[in-house]
Amino acid sequence: MADGVPLLELRAVSKVYGGGLLKKRESVVALDGLSFTLGDERPTITAIAGESGSGKTTLAHLLLGHLSPTAGQVLYRGRDVTAMSGRERLQFRREVQPIFQDPFAAFNPFYRVDHVLTSPIKAFGLAENGRSPRTLIEEALEMVGLRPAETLGRYPHQLSGGQRQRIMVARALLCRPRVILADEPVSMVDASLRATILASLQRLNRDLGISIIYITHDLTTAYQICENIIVLYRGCVAEAGSVEQVIQAPKHPYTRLLVASIPVPDRRRRWTGEDLPELDSPAPKVSTGCAFAPRCPSALEICWQQRPPYFRTDEHRVAACFLYQDSPILVSTDVAEVFPSAALAAPAIVPPSPSPWGGMPAQPMRAMRSGQGVGDSS
Numbered sequence: 001m002a003d004g005v006p007l008l009e010l011r012a013v014s015k016v017y018g019g020g021l022l023k024k025r026e027s028v029v030a031l032d033g034l035s036f037t038l039g040d041e042r043p044t045i046t047a048i049a050g051e052s053g054s055g056k057t058t059l060a061h062l063l064l065g066h067l068s069p070t071a072g073q074v075l076y077r078g079r080d081v082t083a084m085s086g087r088e089r090l091q092f093r094r095e096v097q098p099i100f101q102d103p104f105a106a107f108n109p110f111y112r113v114d115h116v117l118t119s120p121i122k123a124f125g126l127a128e129n130g131r132s133p134r135t136l137i138e139e140a141l142e143m144v145g146l147r148p149a150e151t152l153g154r155y156p157h158q159l160s161g162g163q164r165q166r167i168m169v170a171r172a173l174l175c176r177p178r179v180i181l182a183d184e185p186v187s188m189v190d191a192s193l194r195a196t197i198l199a200s201l202q203r204l205n206r207d208l209g210i211s212i213i214y215i216t217h218d219l220t221t222a223y224q225i226c227e228n229i230i231v232l233y234r235g236c237v238a239e240a241g242s243v244e245q246v247i248q249a250p251k252h253p254y255t256r257l258l259v260a261s262i263p264v265p266d267r268r269r270r271w272t273g274e275d276l277p278e279l280d281s282p283a284p285k286v287s288t289g290c291a292f293a294p295r296c297p298s299a300l301e302i303c304w305q306q307r308p309p310y311f312r313t314d315e316h317r318v319a320a321c322f323l324y325q326d327s328p329i330l331v332s333t334d335v336a337e338v339f340p341s342a343a344l345a346a347p348a349i350v351p352p353s354p355s356p357w358g359g360m361p362a363q364p365m366r367a368m369r370s371g372q373g374v375g376d377s378s
Contacts, residue, residue: 005078007211008038008063008096008179012333013072015058015235030058032235032291033072035333038179043211044339045202047222047243050232051258056215059232060183063213064098065089094124097172101184103164107156113167114152117141120174140170144200162193169200173208180204183215198225219258223247228339231255234291237310240335241317251319253296290320298323316340 015031032055038046048056061067062074065081074081076092084092100106107116117137120126127133138148144166156164165185172180182201186194202225204210216222222229223243230240231254239252250256290296293303302322310318310330318330318338330337 006037007040009075010034010036011073013062013069013074015062016070029235031055034237037334037336038211043205043209044228045205045212045214045226047226047229048213048215048232049219049222049229051217054232055235056232057183060181060215063181064096094175095178097175097177097180099168099172099180099182099185101187103161103168104156106168109156112153112155116171117174120171124175126174136174140173143173144169145196161189165189165197166200173204177210180210180212182212186221219247219262230335236291237320237335239319241338242340245314245317251313251324252321253298254292312338
């Protein structure tokens with residue numbers, strides 16, 4: 001972190017929907033006291049994972065400044081996002097770029113796709129040093145594996161979902177961002193094209209020094225491309241740390257169940273995941289402690305009464321679970337403190353090796369930055 005100031009930071013951020021004097025509906029806690037720091041010294045790829053309703057998209061909107069936190073602060077380069085001046089907000093909007101889930105909804109069907117690429121150039125004055133907007137656009141498209149001659153001048157419906165999503169990656173790239181927030185960027189894309197889009201994100205991280213926050217419910221792709229992971233459950237951090245430790249040997253019962261739910265592509269093997277109570281099914285009792293207690297197969301009595309702190313079960317991992325209460329407690333509430341800080345290169349996607357899990361590899365299926373990832377060609 002330059003001068004000790006993080007690039008992007010959440011300080012005990014909570015977001016509550018509903019409630020109030022004039023609203024009778026019950027309030028919903030979407031995010032509950034999350035602290036997380038994204039440093040400036042080395043670009044990383046960090047996954048935010050969890051099932052639907054865990055608070056992932058709310059977190060993305062808070063980081064982008066689309067929502068204001070109910071409590072806590074979101075800071076960019078030490079400045080509160082909700083209190084920025086006009087010039088600071090313009091810089092923030094350029095340097096923190098989103099890539100959303102639906103690659104079609106991002107386009108106006110009445111405009112050619114060129115429009116989403118020329119708009120940021122005009123808004124942020126990106127055509128500098130005599131370089132034409134057309135040159136910038138062509139370079140960005142080639143960076144994500146698209147041929148400008150076959151892409152520009154066409155309407156959104158004339159392109160595939162994978163092409164549309166890569167155009168949105170190119171749009172983010174045009175702004176020369178420091179951070180990209182990718183919210184489920186491959187969930188609506190054919191499986192055959194996912195590796196190409198993920199490889200594009202890795203290339204931005206590896207070659208251009210862009211940090212990426214990768215929001216997903218898919219632990220397989222998170223394991224493939226990320227260095228660190230935060231697992232959310234109902235707005236709370238269940239487990240966080242090195243992606244290899246968290247996915248290969250999960251500690252928190254919720255993370256274990258997420259990993260166990262990964263489909264096994266083997267007809268001879270039966271699914272061994274446990275059936276859990278649904279979120280909206282009546283729980284036997286209300287938990288004032290751990291949010292996962294009503295569904296946890298290993299819940300202790302203390303889990304219902306007290307919210308667990310972050311127990312540091314390994315050097316590069318914390319788990320918010322009383323099953324590990326003999327482990328030391330993380331003094332800070334910033335889960336990023338346990339992320340590996342060694343100057344390792346970002347992984348590149350490589351073909352998976354056979355795995356006892358079926359969908360996940362037995363050994364890390366990742367190579368160092370010097371490797372070439374699948375989908376690197378156009």
